[in-house]
Amino acid sequence: MSEQQKPKKPKIPRQKMPEQNPIERAHNFYEVALGYDNDLALLEASRCLHCKKPYCMAGCPVEVDIPDFVEMVKKGDFIGAAWKVKEKNSLPRIAGRVCPQESQCESKCVLGKKGEPCAIGRLERFVADYAAVHGEGKTPELPKPTGLRVGVVGSGPAGLTLAGALIKKGVAVTVFEALHELGGVLVYGIPEFRLPKAIVKSEVDELRKLGVEFKTNWVVGRIETVDDLLEKAKFDGVFIGTGAGAPLFLKIPGENLNGVYSANEFLTRANLMKAYLFPQSDTPTAKGRRVVVFGGGNVAMDSARSALRLGAEEVTIVYRRTMEELPARAEEVHHAVEEGIKFQLLTAPTEIIGNETGWAVGVHCQKMVLGEPDNSGRRRPMPTDEFFDIECDTVIVSIGNGANPLVPSTTKNLETNKWGNIVADLETGKTSKDRVWAGGDIVTGAATVILAMGAGRKAALSMLDTFGIK
Amino acid sequence: MFEILEKERIGPGVNRAVIFAPEIARAHKPGQFIILRTHADGERIPLTIADKDADKGTITLVWQEVGVTTYYMGTMCVGDKLQDLCGPLGKPTHIEKFGTVVGIGGGIGVAPLFPITKGMHDAGNHVITIVGARTEGLLIMTEDMRKVSDELLIATDDGSFGIHGFVTQVLQSLIDKGTKIDLCVAIGPVPMMRAVVKVTKAANLPTVVSLNPIMVDGTGMCGACRVEVGGKTMFGCVDGPEFDGHEVDFELLMKRLAMYKGPELIALNKFRETDRGCQCTFPGGA
Ligand SMILES: Cc1cc2nc3c(=O)[nH]c(=O)nc-3n(C[C@H](O)[C@H](O)[C@H](O)COP(=O)(O)OP(=O)(O)OC[C@H]3O[C@@H](n4cnc5c(N)ncnc54)[C@H](O)[C@@H]3O)c2cc1C
Numbered sequence: 108m109s110e111q112q113k114p115k116k117p118k119i120p121r122q123k124m125p126e127q128n129p130i131e132r133a134h135n136f137y138e139v140a141l142g143y144d145n146d147l148a149l150l151e152a153s154r155c156l157h158c159k160k161p162y163c164m165a166g167c168p169v170e171v172d173i174p175d176f177v178e179m180v181k182k183g184d185f186i187g188a189a190w191k192v193k194e195k196n197s198l199p200r201i202a203g204r205v206c207p208q209e210s211q212c213e214s215k216c217v218l219g220k221k222g223e224p225c226a227i228g229r230l231e232r233f234v235a236d237y238a239a240v241h242g243e244g245k246t247p248e249l250p251k252p253t254g255l256r257v258g259v260v261g262s263g264p265a266g267l268t269l270a271g272a273l274i275k276k277g278v279a280v281t282v283f284e285a286l287h288e289l290g291g292v293l294v295y296g297i298p299e300f301r302l303p304k305a306i307v308k309s310e311v312d313e314l315r316k317l318g319v320e321f322k323t324n325w326v327v328g329r330i331e332t333v334d335d336l337l338e339k340a341k342f343d344g345v346f347i348g349t350g351a352g353a354p355l356f357l358k359i360p361g362e363n364l365n366g367v368y369s370a371n372e373f374l375t376r377a378n379l380m381k382a383y384l385f386p387q388s389d390t391p392t393a394k395g396r397r398v399v400v401f402g403g404g405n406v407a408m409d410s411a412r413s414a415l416r417l418g419a420e421e422v423t424i425v426y427r428r429t430m431e432e433l434p435a436r437a438e439e440v441h442h443a444v445e446e447g448i449k450f451q452l453l454t455a456p457t458e459i460i461g462n463e464t465g466w467a468v469g470v471h472c473q474k475m476v477l478g479e480p481d482n483s484g485r486r487r488p489m490p491t492d493e494f495f496d497i498e499c500d501t502v503i504v505s506i507g508n509g510a511n512p513l514v515p516s517t518t519k520n521l522e523t524n525k526w527g528n529i530v531a532d533l534e535t536g537k538t539s540k541d542r543v544w545a546g547g548d549i550v551t552g553a554a555t556v557i558l559a560m561g562a563g564r565k566a567a568l569s570m571l572d573t574f575g576i577k
Numbered sequence: 578m579f580e581i582l583e584k585e586r587i588g589p590g591v592n593r594a595v596i597f598a599p600e601i602a603r604a605h606k607p608g609q610f611i612i613l614r615t616h617a618d619g620e621r622i623p624l625t626i627a628d629k630d631a632d633k634g635t636i637t638l639v640w641q642e643v644g645v646t647t648y649y650m651g652t653m654c655v656g657d658k659l660q661d662l663c664g665p666l667g668k669p670t671h672i673e674k675f676g677t678v679v680g681i682g683g684g685i686g687v688a689p690l691f692p693i694t695k696g697m698h699d700a701g702n703h704v705i706t707i708v709g710a711r712t713e714g715l716l717i718m719t720e721d722m723r724k725v726s727d728e729l730l731i732a733t734d735d736g737s738f739g740i741h742g743f744v745t746q747v748l749q750s751l752i753d754k755g756t757k758i759d760l761c762v763a764i765g766p767v768p769m770m771r772a773v774v775k776v777t778k779a780a781n782l783p784t785v786v787s788l789n790p791i792m793v794d795g796t797g798m799c800g801a802c803r804v805e806v807g808g809k810t811m812f813g814c815v816d817g818p819e820f821d822g823h824e825v826d827f828e829l830l831m832k833r834l835a836m837y838k839g840p841e842l843i844a845l846n847k848f849r850e851t852d853r854g855c856q857c858t859f860p861g862g863a
Pocket residue numbers: 205206207260261262263264265266283284285286290291292293296297298325326327328348349350351352374405406409436511513514546547548549553554555556557559
């Protein structure tokens with residue numbers, strides 16, 4: 108395997124991910140992307156140049172050692188590769204599925220300059236899945252308990268990552284979660300067909316095996332405050348990872364009509380409460396015939412595609428700008444288009460129309476044009492005087508989430524910014540309050556899984572540093 | 578898992594259970610509620626904490642059987658466990674010494690009114706409680722209420738017990754007699770609360786109502802519980818459940834409560850065909 112023996116590289120194309128066909132998958136909740144097999148993984152890995160100066164790593168928020176793990180894949184050491192990834196990314200089965208790779212690691216890969224970048228995310232998913240199935244499930248040896256205890260508020264990727272990093276250093280961790288399931292957006296928001304819940308559960312179980320204690324149905328701020336955790340429960344530190352969970356509405360007339368949902372509600376009913384199994388499960392949801400979704404991010408795509416799977420005949424995404432500006436991951440948009448989701452672009456809803464019984468029956472829309480770029484760099488949508496209606500029975504408002512004020516409002520001396528996000532140092536996660544750290548969406552506003560994990564990791568390191576643990 | 582320590586039927590389709598939940602019992606304040614799931618495929622439903630015993634670590638729930646979850650709970654027995662119990666949720670009632678507080682409870686609403694009445698009484702208010710029901714057999718918790726009220730007035734729609742008439746008529750006659758009232762608290766079916774508010778608005782009496790919109794998470798994450806108060810959209814679970822009755826859009830609340838009528842019936846019928854849980858008090862159509 109030495110450098111000299113290497114034959115001239117044949118031009119191997121980027122290996123496609125096998126997927127369920129769009130017609131079938133539009134009616135089931137099984138995972139869309141099926142994952143590489145060994146051969147595809149070997150082939151794809153062989154494309155990587157194992158660069159001395161790996162630009163790809165600079166694109167990864169947690170700096171996964173990409174060249175080395177891909178090199179191990181090349182050699183067929185899939186389990187070793189998985190461990191390599193796990194050094195930096197404790198939830199690779201999850202990140203490999205939901206990371207916006209095309210704008211992170213893969214966007215920096217040198218192969219992308221002339222052709223297509225190495226499929227880092229797909230390889231990451233492959234090795235992590237492989238290790239989960241074939242690995243001997245070895246539990247890392249834990250150091251002697253340090254006697255220190257940390258309380259974690261919220262079990263999203265930020266909280267879970269921090270818990271994993273601390274328990275491995277002998278710090279006892281208790282995670283408090285408001286819902287009855289663990290995983291945050293990973294279980295209540297991102298649908299089964301993109302991220303099977305069994306995967307989230309297995310990652311949580313792994314943490315449990317390491318000794319992390321989980322308390323579900325535990326709303327911090329109501330049952331106990333952060334101050335109680337520090338003073339009464341005597342935790343040495345508290346990490347707040349409560350996410351960006353408060354749904355925003357457009358504040359247009361008709362938003363409180365029946366049949367109008369926030370994306371959070373629609374997705375929670377479908378995912379967390381398994382409404383797609385109704386009446387086997389007890390929670391109902393709208394089985395809309397004609398569904399309109401407001402917004403253009405991942406959350407909008409997930410809502411639209413879930414509605415389709417729940418049986419809608421027609422699902423239309425209404426977005427103010429054009430296909431180019433859609434903030435959702437390219438792959439998700441592509442999947443949505445393949446499945447038959449309609450896009451009504453350059454359109455802004457101005458009113459939801461209701462009938463006498465209080466049900467939504469249509470959306471009044473205004474045509475837009477693109478004007479000058481705004482401070483986000485995207486061209487600003489400008490209203491025209493053209494209006495039209497879309498008939499529908501279900502509306503899903505998916506225009507973003509704000510910070511839930513419960514924890515900040517019940518914690519003394521915790522600084523927040525004008526949007527209600529907790530102010531914390533982005534490198535350490537330290538907040539204005541002694542012994543309290545924060546990270547993930549509650550600090551940055553709605554962002555990504557990998558950034559939340561990165562924040563959890565940084566806060567863990569800062570805590571260890573503060574506690575004087577090497 | 579949360580064990581049921583006591584369970585009894587206190588009226589037709591109305592049950593009371595004492596549940597072991599020490600942390601919730603300790604943290605609870607009047608006006609707050611819990612969200613529960615009976616089993617892994619169950620729905621999340623909110624119920625008010627009707628009473629608690631912090632020393633014993635228990636809370637009391639009182640519920641009326643109206644759909645799949647509440648019927649199922651009706652079949653649960655002492656020793657059975659609830660899968661999930663989350664709380665206390667919602668803002669506690671604002672309790673202080675107002676002077677004279679009139680509590681008005683209709684039907685099952687008497688249960689959520691009880692801890693508030695107790696709180697108002699403990700805070701030194703003169704408490705007048707009006708409880709009402711369609712008929713005598715549907716009156717609940719009157720003896721509990723008597724203990725925490727300075728005056729207890731009971732009304733039935735059919736006159737089978739106490740005053741013949743609606744709670745609003747009893748309230749109106751208090752007002753007409755010139756009783757000095759500083760605050761009204763009304764909890765019950767939406768039409769009852771709306772009727773009470775009509776009376777108190779005319780008499781210019783501040784009135785708190787406790788709303789029961791459909792909820793999912795109960796933590797401000799989903800917005801299912803949207804209500805309009807003073808023309809503004811609020812989330813019932815975190816901004817409430819109590820609101821200024823004079824400002825509430827009851828029309829909207831009623832419409833939103835009917836949102837799942839169809840599916841709820843499907844779920845209930847499916848439930849009636851199966852036999853979940855123990856059968857000691859199986860409703861069997863009762
Ligand atoms: C539908 C959807 C799709 C998405 N798709 C992608 C994607 O494809 N790729 C990607 O990278 N990102 C995606 N995101 C964004 C990503 O999921 C989030 O950025 C990430 O989950 C944030 O993690 P977190 O740990 O900060 O918080 P969260 O995942 O939001 O978890 C916070 C947890 O804290 C709990 N909590 C809140 N308040 C309290 C309290 N008071 N007491 C106890 N617990 C509390 C909540 O119940 C929740 O479980 C998506 C988001 C959504 C909603």
